[in-house]
Amino acid sequence: MLNKSKAFSGFSVDHLEKAKAFYSNTLGLTIRDNPMGVLELHLLGNNPLIIYPKSNHSPATYTVLNFPVANIEETVDALTAKGVTFLSYTGDLQTNERGIHNAEGQLKGPKIAWFTDPAGNILSILEE
Numbered sequence: 001m002l003n004k005s006k007a008f009s010g011f012s013v014d015h016l017e018k019a020k021a022f023y024s025n026t027l028g029l030t031i032r033d034n035p036m037g038v039l040e041l042h043l044l045g046n047n048p049l050i051i052y053p054k055s056n057h058s059p060a061t062y063t064v065l066n067f068p069v070a071n072i073e074e075t076v077d078a079l080t081a082k083g084v085t086f087l088s089y090t091g092d093l094q095t096n097e098r099g100i101h102n103a104e105g106q107l108k109g110p111k112i113a114w115f116t117d118p119a120g121n122i123l124s125i126l127e128e
Contacts (some may be wrong), residue, residue, distance in 0.1 A: 079125075099113045
């Protein structure tokens, strides 16, 4: 029934203009204003993701968006220079002083680093 639908995803923020500035200026992504009062985040190879305002927004407690990158250290440095602060974790997902989790000897998976958008939603970069 829905196998031919061009599905898309979205998440909420508390302030559209702050989100627009962060996603376009800080992260360098293509953002378009949608006539329905939402933002369209255009990602390579995907349908647009929508970012919509919500007056009682609560930040997601999980990662809402993941960005594969070729070199995580270079990307962490570039985003840090633009004012992005990476999250710090201990335990199974322990991160180093730069906020990078290296899965060697721990849980299997790629090198990954988490940060938040201005609304507190969690995003990540992960090394391909």
